Amino acid sequence: MITCWQCKKELEKGLFCPSCNALQSPPTDYFTFFSLPRHLSINIEALQAKFYDLSRKLHPDKYSRKSETERANSTAATAVLNDAWRTLKNPITRAEYLLAQSGLEIGEQRSKDVPPELLDEVFELNMALEELRHGDQSAKVELATAREKFQAMLAASDADLENLFVKHDAESCPPALAAIRAVLNRRRYITNLIRDVDKELS
Amino acid sequence: MSSSFQIDFSEAGATQRIIGIDLGTTNSLGAFMDLTGPAIIPGPDGEHIVPSVVAIPESGDPIVGIEARAMLTTDPDRVIYSVKRLMGRGLDDVKEELKLFPFRIADGSESVIRLTIGNKTLTPPEVSALILKQIKTNAEAFFNETVDQAVITVPAYFNDTQRQATKDAGRIAGLEVLRLVNEPTAAALAYGLDKRKEGIIAVYDFGGGTFDISILKLHNGIFEVLATNGDTHLGGDDIDNLLIAVALEDIQSEWSENIRGNQEAVQILRKAVIEAKEQLSFAPAVKLSLEWRGKAYQRELSRDVFNKLITPVVDRTLTPCRACIADANVTVEQINEVVMVGGSTRIPLVRTAVEALFKAKPHTELNPDEVVALGAAVQAGILSGDVEDTLLLDVTPLSLGIETMGGVVSKLITRNSTIPASAMENFTTAVDGQRNVLIHVLQGEREMARDCRSLARFDLKDIDPMPAGLPRIEVKFLIDANGILSVTARETRTGKEQSIEVKPSYGLTDEQVEAMIEESIEKAEADFIERQVREARVEADRIFKAVDKGKQNQAWDTLSDDEREAIQKVYNELILAYHSDYYDLIRDKIHELDQVTRPLAERMMNTAVSVALEGTKIE
Ligand SMILES: [Zn+2]
Numbered sequence: 069m070i071t072c073w074q075c076k077k078e079l080e081k082g083l084f085c086p087s088c089n090a091l092q093s094p095p096t097d098y099f100t101f102f103s104l105p106r107h108l109s110i111n112i113e114a115l116q117a118k119f120y121d122l123s124r125k126l127h128p129d130k131y132s133r134k135s136e137t138e139r140a141n142s143t144a145a146t147a148v149l150n151d152a153w154r155t156l157k158n159p160i161t162r163a164e165y166l167l168a169q170s171g172l173e174i175g176e177q178r179s180k181d182v183p184p185e186l187l188d189e190v191f192e193l194n195m196a197l198e199e200l201r202h203g204d205q206s207a208k209v210e211l212a213t214a215r216e217k218f219q220a221m222l223a224a225s226d227a228d229l230e231n232l233f234v235k236h237d238a239e240s241c242p243p244a245l246a247a248i249r250a251v252l253n254r255r256r257y258i259t260n261l262i263r264d265v266d267k268e269l270s
Numbered sequence: 271m272s273s274s275f276q277i278d279f280s281e282a283g284a285t286q287r288i289i290g291i292d293l294g295t296t297n298s299l300g301a302f303m304d305l306t307g308p309a310i311i312p313g314p315d316g317e318h319i320v321p322s323v324v325a326i327p328e329s330g331d332p333i334v335g336i337e338a339r340a341m342l343t344t345d346p347d348r349v350i351y352s353v354k355r356l357m358g359r360g361l362d363d364v365k366e367e368l369k370l371f372p373f374r375i376a377d378g379s380e381s382v383i384r385l386t387i388g389n390k391t392l393t394p395p396e397v398s399a400l401i402l403k404q405i406k407t408n409a410e411a412f413f414n415e416t417v418d419q420a421v422i423t424v425p426a427y428f429n430d431t432q433r434q435a436t437k438d439a440g441r442i443a444g445l446e447v448l449r450l451v452n453e454p455t456a457a458a459l460a461y462g463l464d465k466r467k468e469g470i471i472a473v474y475d476f477g478g479g480t481f482d483i484s485i486l487k488l489h490n491g492i493f494e495v496l497a498t499n500g501d502t503h504l505g506g507d508d509i510d511n512l513l514i515a516v517a518l519e520d521i522q523s524e525w526s527e528n529i530r531g532n533q534e535a536v537q538i539l540r541k542a543v544i545e546a547k548e549q550l551s552f553a554p555a556v557k558l559s560l561e562w563r564g565k566a567y568q569r570e571l572s573r574d575v576f577n578k579l580i581t582p583v584v585d586r587t588l589t590p591c592r593a594c595i596a597d598a599n600v601t602v603e604q605i606n607e608v609v610m611v612g613g614s615t616r617i618p619l620v621r622t623a624v625e626a627l628f629k630a631k632p633h634t635e636l637n638p639d640e641v642v643a644l645g646a647a648v649q650a651g652i653l654s655g656d657v658e659d660t661l662l663l664d665v666t667p668l669s670l671g672i673e674t675m676g677g678v679v680s681k682l683i684t685r686n687s688t689i690p691a692s693a694m695e696n697f698t699t700a701v702d703g704q705r706n707v708l709i710h711v712l713q714g715e716r717e718m719a720r721d722c723r724s725l726a727r728f729d730l731k732d733i734d735p736m737p738a739g740l741p742r743i744e745v746k747f748l749i750d751a752n753g754i755l756s757v758t759a760r761e762t763r764t765g766k767e768q769s770i771e772v773k774p775s776y777g778l779t780d781e782q783v784e785a786m787i788e789e790s791i792e793k794a795e796a797d798f799i800e801r802q803v804r805e806a807r808v809e810a811d812r813i814f815k816a817v818d819k820g821k822q823n824q825a826w827d828t829l830s831d832d833e834r835e836a837i838q839k840v841y842n843e844l845i846l847a848y849h850s851d852y853y854d855l856i857r858d859k860i861h862e863l864d865q866v867t868r869p870l871a872e873r874m875m876n877t878a879v880s881v882a883l884e885g886t887k888i889e
Contacts, residue, residue, distance in 0.1 A: 096694075120492055124661055128690065128751040132448050132653040143750050147690035154687060 094145035098152035108233035119153040172249050183254045215265045225255045288419045290646025295354040295479030298322045300405040301647035308647035313408045323351040324400050326388035334404040346533040348388035355479045356394040358432030360776045370511045398439035420445045421650045425480040426452035427500030427667045430755050431776045442786045450752040454484035456645025457611040469606040477612035479505035483591045485598040494663040497597035497686045499590035506614040513543040551616045577619045608632040673710040673719040692748045703735040724775040731769050806856035825873035836866045
């Protein structure tokens with residue numbers, strides 16, 4: 069039985085004690101915090117409204133006259149609230165969070181492995197970059213074309229993700245998670261490519 | 271102290287007052303939440319502004335404010351100004367400042383800068399504490415009550431160490447700092463822009479020594495900072511220094527004499543330059559002149575020339591503005607309003623540049639020198655509960671990270687994250703039986719640790735000896751609502767709290783701050799008596815008022831002559847005691863008056879009850 073730090077009565081789900089209304093130490097899981105199912109498709113407007121509403125209830129500004137325990141709980145709860153909102157509002161970080169929780173973390177290094185299906189594009193890109201570095205200005209056109217192509221790939225991967233999210237939420241199946249992870253890896257790699265091109269073009 | 275008369279005294283139970291303080295590079299001031307809105311706390315001479323200047327005379331107490339500023343031209347070695355530029359910094363950080371400002375650095379300034387002022391050595395937080403104390407004293411005289419809680423403003427772009435130094439200054443001054451609030455955000459609060467239900471606003475804050483830009487989103491009374499940027503080495507001081515440099519060059523060629531090294535001459539010149547700069551906001555041209563040891567220098571300075579001279583400084587503010595707009599993920603067209611803060615925004619060229627960048631006419635209705643303090647008072651009102659429905663969601667200006675292999679920084683909390691914010695990271699050991707793990711925490715946007723700001727080294731100590739890689743130490747980094755970091759750790763297998771030793775890279779240790787507080791407590795002995803007298807008098811005022819009210823009540827007539835006489839006798843004695851310096855005498859008489867008026871209080875209560883009962887019967 070989990071009890072209230074203040075009145076020692078039994079706690080139910082939720083951040084506040086049903087008996088004395090004292091703010092409790094918050095759960096650290098983002099989905100639990102917002103009372104959301106572990107789904108990847110999220111209604112962002114509804115979540116934002118919840119974020120503002122909880123900010124008003126939990127923010128340390130509202131607790132400056134309260135006891136030290138409650139002040140500490142307020143800071144901790146608002147930190148989880150902010151961390152959770154920041155992570156969940158963006159589909160990429162949201163998926164990464166769920167993957168990490170399922171032990172499918174996307175390591176930093178993995179983004180350096182070339183997804184095999186991109187090998188041809190990357191090979192051409194490196195050639196163009198090399199030419200530009202040797203003063204061949206015509207390579208800029210090639211790079212701009214390559215950039216457009218990569219942007220299109222990103223857009224396509226966004227669509228892929230959306231479909232996979234729906235699939236995951238319907239079956240909460242591990243294969244969907246593995247597929248999502250592959251798309252995220254690819255995405256990260258493409259983002260890096262675009263960054264490299266921009267660096268050369270600027 | 272409990273008085274039976276407090277029952278019908280309307281001010282009874284009033285909560286402790288929180289004041290707002292703008293601790294500025296050039297000027298500081300205090301404000302409070304009045305019934306009609308935020309208002310400035312005047313000093314004893316009626317002056318609002320306390321120049322952030324401190325003088326240490328040969329004997330006697332430190333002097334703060336206008337008087338200290340006047341000593342700059344007569345006794346420059348005993349005076350210090352612009353100390354905010356040194357807050358929370360190490361010697362390496364302030365190389366540029368030291369070339370331009372007459373700071374005299376004492377020995378032993380490696381982790382905390384120590385300044386020689388007259389015959390004393392003080393750290394920047396101690397100097398700032400003297401300024402804060404002056405504002406506290408002004409507030410106490412104004413309200414006739416003790417003030418020991420405050421909201422203090424800091425530049426939005428201040429890092430953890432600079433914030434901590436500001437908080438330390440508050441503690442040394444005897445103030446509990448309930449919140450550090452970012453200056454541009456405070457300004458947005460002061461403008462009461464929440465009357466606008468939704469919108470995007472930019473705050474351009476160009477002060478004496480720092481520059482900040484913040485972009486906020488308004489949403490039904492919530493001020494949500496989207497992004498902030500700035501430069502803590504850029505301010506109106508830089509413009510002064512440019513003008514001084516020009517004048518010194520002129521003087522050198524005209525007089526064939528270099529007066530650069532003479533503090534008195536430079537300070538007189540600084541004063542002339544500041545006056546010229548201020549006049550140029552209104553006049554198309556001014557005369558800049560200096561008289562020194564019988565020689566005279568004069569040159570005409572037109573606004574055109576002035577503008578050309580300062581264009582590089584103004585341009586330096588525009589780069590952070592553009593970065594901030596990009597970080598906020600908004601377009602210039604989406605920004606509905608621009609608010610101007612800080613004395614330097616009076617310069618016409620600055621206004622033109624801001625208007626051109628944001629394509630909007632900037633707000634200048636409020637006095638740019640007062641707007642930050644007013645906003646701090648609003649935040650104080652939010653904390654005390656007097657201001658409802660308004661909430662500030664601010665961000666951390668700099669990314670937080672830890673040093674990893676090869677000196678690369680791994681980011682844990684990215685800049686512009688809403689605070690409080692936290693991050694969790696697991697650590698383990700690299701060799702068998704390892705007892706310590708060292709974590710180097712940094713702030714900044716660069717990839718390499720050497721290019722970021724070192725905050726502290728955390729030593730996870732007394733790890734149970736285990737094979738390498740087996741211990742799992744979960745470290746939690748938490749940035750609180752003040753933008754200040756705290757770190758806790760626990761061993762996840764045992765669940766036991768992991769002991770940590772913190773070695774701050776810059777700034778004072780807790781022990782040092784404590785020692786400074788001790789010292790100021792000793793000095794506060796005299797203050798203490800004065801405060802006791804003041805508090806006793808407030809109490810006396812309260813009971814006088816209550817008794818006067820009681821005499822008007824019909825219950826007064828029901829007392830016996832003896833009872834009435836007894837009350838009057840003690841009443842008169844309290845009047846006499848009131849004007850003495852013996853606070854215990856005042857308290858004794860208050861207590862006595864409280865005792866003899868008890869029958870009156872009881873009868874008043876009864877009357878009140880019977881009147882109320884009669885009222886019920888009639889209905
Ligand atoms: Zn409870």
